[in-house]
Amino acid sequence: MTDPRLHADGVTRTFGDVRAISDVDLAVPAGELTALVGPNGSGKTTLLRLLAGLLDPSAGSVGYDGPAATRRVGYLPQRPAFRPGFTARETLAFYAGLVGDDPDRLLDRVGLSAVADRRVEALSGGTTRLLGVAQALSGAPPAVVFDEPASGLDPTMATRVFETAAALAADGHAVVVSSHDLARVQRRADRVAVLDRGELVTTAPPDQLRDEWGGPLVETFADAVGGDGVLQAHADADREVAAQPDRSPCPEADTPAEVEE
Template identity: 55%
Template sequence: MSDGLVASLSGAARTYGGVRVLDDVSLDVEPGVTAVVGPNGSGKSTLLRVLVGATEPTAGEVRYTGATGPKPIGYLPQRVPFRDGFTARETLAFYARLVGDDPDAALERVGLGDAGDRHVEALSGGMRRLLGIAQAVLGDPSLVVLDEPASGLDPGMRERAFRAAANRADGDTGVVVSSHALDLVDAHADRIVILRRGRVGAAGPLDPLLDEHGAADASELYRAVVGEPGASRGAADAGDATEGDGEREGSDGEGDEDAEPDVHVTGVSDR
């Protein structure tokens, strides 16, 4: 794994309506998988949007030291409104042409090789999330940021979606993923960032943090840092029940100005 940074936040803050949602957040994104966890309303989605440049920080800065290439950043928001009437292959083909990628190869990468001819409205929720991941990683970006890719899915599809995201991480690619599914964080994350009321409560490689806090797994680490029960380790995650329930329905002050646009081109309109 490379020692070089892919991206970094330095003293990042974001305020909405006088309420500070992010407060002096500094974060280095290295190659591998970085999981961002925290209670609903802790600022996870805002942090990810600041990281990809979709939301301007009120203070601080973002640097993309290792995010290079034709498409340096890939981003999957919590809601991706695919257009009905198009197949999965046609949907990816539109975006693939912009970055010189192969839509069939993109479908294979996330395990949707047999679903290319199915219309997007006929896909299950999990398959739509996988399609969103495929769309976000078109063009082989160096920085991949995925907001709740396993949200609202059954256990098998949660694992499949998270694994598809983690498979993108290598010696040059940093994957940042927010999630309430701490069992998947245990299984796939190299590093973890725990947010608490808009600030970083703990951050670093997962195993040393577990040792430091005397925790057996990510759920125990979460409880030690946040001071409340961790997210569910089963299928019916309370925090995963509905996509987008985290930041917008939390108490962090985010409002309409922080909502996703009605028409969103993943990895294109974000930049």
């Protein structure tokens, strides 16, 4: 593993009497796609928001060791939403203007140049998600954090979102993605971190997990977090998450609605 660009060191986060994250150590290196998997309620969203700097840890520390940048970490919430009445280009022009970026460059980066003049309310769910990825990339952050970027998407668009994340890693970004889509995680991730009940169970490349635990990643996941019961939670997670709204984050200015997963 290369030197980590984002890292959590002994991080704990509590909400009142609830301990969402407990003593987690996680490194997210540049040039790799790190996938965070775990059953619903395991603390994935909390950990991602800690890494993105949207939450402060109750104990431990979160660090960034990458190059100097206008915006060090980009963040995509589970369901990005944008103000209606504006086109995709106008929407990105607002975010890009905050950090001196070019909206057309961002649209091209995620393959949305063809819908630049379409109003955001007319975009499909998958295209809206890619617009959220473009927003997260405004300011060229060296590290990006994507929370369930493929949740609820059709197979073609889900593949496209994962391909975009993998391409960012190949370009040298530090990329961390949470997902319940274990098949795509196994194909695209360089490293998988398994979280359960707020604790990090294991972190390793997919092939190493397969060799150590046996079978495909879905079987490794079941073994690591306690068997068949969590597989049902895994299967139901998208429906549960879909009921919880997010607001679109403004770089360095706006914080999405609290969602604890």
